[in-house]
Amino acid sequence: MNQVMNTPPIRRRHMSGEALRRHLVPVVARHAVLIVASVLFFGPFLWMLLTSFKSSAEALAFPPTFLPQTWRFSNFVDVFRVAPFGRYYLNSAIVATTTTAGQVLTSLAAGFAFARLRFRGREVIFVILLAALLVPFEVVFTPLISLISSLGWMNTYQGLIVPNIPSILGTFLFRQFFANFPREIEDASRIDGAGVWRRLWLVMAPMASPMIGSFAVLSFVYNWNNFFFQFLVVTQPLYFTVPVGLTQLQSTNAATGFNLLMAGSTLAVVPVFVVFLIFQKQIASALAGGLR
Amino acid sequence: MVDQDNQLSTGRRTSAGDTAATSRGARRPTRMERREGRMGYLLIAPTTALLTVFYLWPVVQTIGYSFTNWNSATGSLGGIVGIQNFRTLLDDQEFTRALLTTGIYIIFVVPATMTIGLVLAALLAQPFRGRGIYRALLFVPYIAPIVGSALIFTYILSPLGGIVNGVLTSLGVAPVGFLATEPWALVSVIVFSSWQGVGYAMVIYAAGLSGIPPSYYEAARIDGASAWRRFFSISVPLVAPTTAFLAVTGVISALQVFTQVYVLTQGGPLGSTETLLYYIYKQGFVYFHGGLASAAAVILLIIGIGISIIQLRFINRSDAVELE
Numbered sequence: 007m008n009q010v011m012n013t014p015p016i017r018r019r020h021m022s023g024e025a026l027r028r029h030l031v032p033v034v035a036r037h038a039v040l041i042v043a044s045v046l047f048f049g050p051f052l053w054m055l056l057t058s059f060k061s062s063a064e065a066l067a068f069p070p071t072f073l074p075q076t077w078r079f080s081n082f083v084d085v086f087r088v089a090p091f092g093r094y095y096l097n098s099a100i101v102a103t104t105t106t107a108g109q110v111l112t113s114l115a116a117g118f119a120f121a122r123l124r125f126r127g128r129e130v131i132f133v134i135l136l137a138a139l140l141v142p143f144e145v146v147f148t149p150l151i152s153l154i155s156s157l158g159w160m161n162t163y164q165g166l167i168v169p170n171i172p173s174i175l176g177t178f179l180f181r182q183f184f185a186n187f188p189r190e191i192e193d194a195s196r197i198d199g200a201g202v203w204r205r206l207w208l209v210m211a212p213m214a215s216p217m218i219g220s221f222a223v224l225s226f227v228y229n230w231n232n233f234f235f236q237f238l239v240v241t242q243p244l245y246f247t248v249p250v251g252l253t254q255l256q257s258t259n260a261a262t263g264f265n266l267l268m269a270g271s272t273l274a275v276v277p278v279f280v281v282f283l284i285f286q287k288q289i290a291s292a293l294a295g296g297l298r
Numbered sequence: 299m300v301d302q303d304n305q306l307s308t309g310r311r312t313s314a315g316d317t318a319a320t321s322r323g324a325r326r327p328t329r330m331e332r333r334e335g336r337m338g339y340l341l342i343a344p345t346t347a348l349l350t351v352f353y354l355w356p357v358v359q360t361i362g363y364s365f366t367n368w369n370s371a372t373g374s375l376g377g378i379v380g381i382q383n384f385r386t387l388l389d390d391q392e393f394t395r396a397l398l399t400t401g402i403y404i405i406f407v408v409p410a411t412m413t414i415g416l417v418l419a420a421l422l423a424q425p426f427r428g429r430g431i432y433r434a435l436l437f438v439p440y441i442a443p444i445v446g447s448a449l450i451f452t453y454i455l456s457p458l459g460g461i462v463n464g465v466l467t468s469l470g471v472a473p474v475g476f477l478a479t480e481p482w483a484l485v486s487v488i489v490f491s492s493w494q495g496v497g498y499a500m501v502i503y504a505a506g507l508s509g510i511p512p513s514y515y516e517a518a519r520i521d522g523a524s525a526w527r528r529f530f531s532i533s534v535p536l537v538a539p540t541t542a543f544l545a546v547t548g549v550i551s552a553l554q555v556f557t558q559v560y561v562l563t564q565g566g567p568l569g570s571t572e573t574l575l576y577y578i579y580k581q582g583f584v585y586f587h588g589g590l591a592s593a594a595a596v597i598l599l600i601i602g603i604g605i606s607i608i609q610l611r612f613i614n615r616s617d618a619v620e621l622e
Binding site: 033053068112113120125126131138146149151171174177227248275286290 | 327331332334335336337338339341342344345346348349351352353354355356357359360363370373417418421422426428432434435436437438439441442443444445446447449450451452453454456458459461464467468493496497498501502504505525550551553554556557560561575578579582583588591592595598599602603606609
């Protein structure tokens, strides 16, 4: 990204009072706006975390306390007792990682084929895929769920995973990546006698690893956070994922247990925060990459 | 990132890949290419087959079922009824209300998200100490699971122990049941969705702003243009393609809003926060009126496709953002 400083070099020591004020006012104003915005946008998560350690009475107290009077780590034990969050975590982890792996492998292969191989109908199929990208997936859920149901896939991992594996966006991103990738390396390995299959997985895929990383992180977060589809496919607590389990906790726990509810929210949010802290750059570039 | 000079001077950007594809298309494929081409079918098979079964086929079914009395619980077709479902929908006040609610939602959420996103992206465009921290904090609502963050809002907005009502009480205002009274429930859903979506707009705008040559700002500064003026005369017009992109993706994702409504209000009070997708969900999975749900889905589909076509037109005309 651009590293160009637009602020002209200023030597603070020699600044007059007027110049200093002209320099400082925008800086202070900018920080003031950004601090207020940060409180509004991040504050709720801080509030969630603090509340998750309070007692249920303290969570309702007026005026509210900022820090918990006593840090009740036991709330998290209680959440696991009220709802099988361990199981929810396992389900979410299985569904999110498997779906992500499936999306990466199938989109990588398809994107490579669309960019680098010549076969009859290539353009037509690609245009159909692009057209499908424009139609919201959620719209067709009624027959989709009845199809999943007739396959006997309700309340199964395959029901949660397989329908989400094809990724038009992924195919599109990888096609673009390979289309813009210099052909020399691939040509060299072709001369060495490597077939399409070997070239794809042993030569091209490693080259695409930054792209794979960005797409995988974004895809994982999306699949971890996904609610609507999972909510329709699972009805048994054994297959609840974290978001589905959390809405269940909301409806059974009622309004008095905000501390436990916030502990549950914390459990859902924290894994995403960890992924985000580690992969912030990849997430931003994958999102912006959809533009190009 | 973006070849901005090219984009600004010639308008039309062509990616290297496209050029290569055209020149390759001009000559006849070699035998090797034809043999390898067959592998192409194998490589696209998983994606295309799964998409056909789990996406394209349900689209066809949705259209077909919209003309029947399909029962989504038993699966019985219940006879072909022509356009009866569409008539029923237009007469159903709940449906027209859901349509209106979705419209109101879009009118507020999309511009709010984009305006705040652009302002924040502009404030964070130049490097300064702490920029990374601000960026991360402001982006977090977008990346967090909606169920989790919407639950936080049920707490914050609660008349019992919620901090917003706490502040109101200390100002002498009586507590408001934000999620249970009209029009506050819809206002709350709109505020939540705007809050949730700003991070995305900010990141996309940041990419757009980073493509503007710094020399433009430099020249304006030398001419004595204020920061305010530079923002409105340089940044805003030059990120117009990004704005168009965000407007369309924003509308399309707003058409599908469901999760926050489910967690915050369950469509209530008295259906005042029921959106289109929520209506389809209720018809299909609560009342099992699959035919009616499909007809409503077809209407949503038509709106979505209509907006996409406008988008393509618009982008072709502005010739700057390339979805390729």
